Amino acid sequence: MFLIYCPHCEELREEEEFHPKGQAHIVRPADPEACSDEEWGDYLFFRDNPRGIHHELWVHAVGCRKFFNVTRNTVSYEILETYKIGEPPRITAESLASDEVQGKVQVASSGQQTVGATNATVETVKGEKA
Amino acid sequence: MSEQTATWFNHYDVRPQSEVPAESPLAWSYRKTGRPAVSQQSRVVLRERAMLGHLILRGGAIVLDEAVRRVLGFGLPGRPNTLTQDDDGQRSIQWLSPDEWLVIVPGGEEFALEGRLREALGDARDTAVKNYAIVNVSGGQTLIELEGECARELLMKSTPYDVHPEAFPVGKGVTTVFAKANLILRRPSEQRWELVLRRSFADYCYRWILDAGAEYAIGVDA
Numbered sequence: 130m131f132l133i134y135c136p137h138c139e140e141l142r143e144e145e146e147f148h149p150k151g152q153a154h155i156v157r158p159a160d161p162e163a164c165s166d167e168e169w170g171d172y173l174f175f176r177d178n179p180r181g182i183h184h185e186l187w188v189h190a191v192g193c194r195k196f197f198n199v200t201r202n203t204v205s206y207e208i209l210e211t212y213k214i215g216e217p218p219r220i221t222a223e224s225l226a227s228d229e230v231q232g233k234v235q236v237a238s239s240g241q242q243t244v245g246a247t248n249a250t251v252e253t254v255k256g257e258k259a
Numbered sequence: 260m261s262e263q264t265a266t267w268f269n270h271y272d273v274r275p276q277s278e279v280p281a282e283s284p285l286a287w288s289y290r291k292t293g294r295p296a297v298s299q300q301s302r303v304v305l306r307e308r309a310m311l312g313h314l315i316l317r318g319g320a321i322v323l324d325e326a327v328r329r330v331l332g333f334g335l336p337g338r339p340n341t342l343t344q345d346d347d348g349q350r351s352i353q354w355l356s357p358d359e360w361l362v363i364v365p366g367g368e369e370f371a372l373e374g375r376l377r378e379a380l381g382d383a384r385d386t387a388v389k390n391y392a393i394v395n396v397s398g399g400q401t402l403i404e405l406e407g408e409c410a411r412e413l414l415m416k417s418t419p420y421d422v423h424p425e426a427f428p429v430g431k432g433v434t435t436v437f438a439k440a441n442l443i444l445r446r447p448s449e450q451r452w453e454l455v456l457r458r459s460f461a462d463y464c465y466r467w468i469l470d471a472g473a474e475y476a477i478g479v480d481a
């Protein structure tokens with residue numbers, strides 16, 4: 130079983146009930162008419178493909194059918210937190226990098242960030258606010 | 260903005276008196292697959308409660324709660340994935356999503372209920388924050404009950420959702436995966452599980468349940 134916390138249902142649900150919907154936090158240009166072709170093309174077609182922390186849009190397709198955001202590590206597939214649309218992520222590549230400096234995060238031999246020593250993962254999966 | 264808000268709706272009886280008989284989504288399955296009889300050995304009993312009134316309510320919880328309290332005498336469930344019922348368990352409201360609830364009432368009540376709810380919500384249409392929708396989905400789904408000592412075991416074979424009493428207490432209800440389809444699974448009382456099946460999945464789910472229940476000598480209470 131692979132369980133994902135739905136911030137709307139407020140509980141862990143089986144992964145089968147969810148679908149990923151791509152990168153989150155894509156802002157539509159306020160004035161599309163004023164966009165250059167490149168800006169509009171970037172908005173429409175180009176997506177980040179980071180190695181490590183990625184913020185994604187998911188939908189609880191079989192449950193409440195609502196969209197929400199997921200912070201996921203694309204290397205370990207670990208889901209670090211889920212949060213509602215409109216809310217900012219609590220965990221970002223930057224926040225993990227600064228944790229790393231403070232010695233809160235274990236660094237894998239490849240130099241890739243993995244969440245380790247902190248309880249951040251467990252806490253967020255349970256949906257508790259730190 | 261408010262001038263552009265549609266304030267009209269079609270409120271009509273979807274099941275008028277007519278020569279065309281209304282049929283449950285399982286009518287075909289009963290003819291094609293049949294109904295194994297309930298026997299002494301049956302450790303699961305399936306019972307359809309066909310032709311109930313199903314309404315979907317959408318909108319803000321506070322406004323809708325006020326209206327259903329006035330009309331039905333009990334409020335919306337306060338927590339996600341729970342349901343509320345009236346005293347004799349004939350009428351229920353289930354949380355489906357943060358702005359969506361399923362109301363189930365005895366068959367034939369839904370038309371009048373929709374009218375009374377719209378009346379109670381009347382002024383609510385005047386402001387944008389109070390937008391709401393009521394949709395009669397009675398024809399699109401049916402409700403079946405599972406009872407018996409092995410009902411939970413049958414569910415465990417069919418859904419990834421945890422149906423252990425600790426995870427699934429009385430009063431809970433969820434939309435989840437069932438076999439390779441999905442349905443609404445609810446537990447209105449200690450002994451009884453309720454499954455709300457969509458019409459298009461009804462035959463598949465019915466045959467799945469009979470197959471999964473074969474080892475418990477499942478019977479269909481006609």
Ligand SMILES: [Zn+2]
Pocket residue numbers: 135136137138139189192193194195
């Ligand atoms: Zn959900």
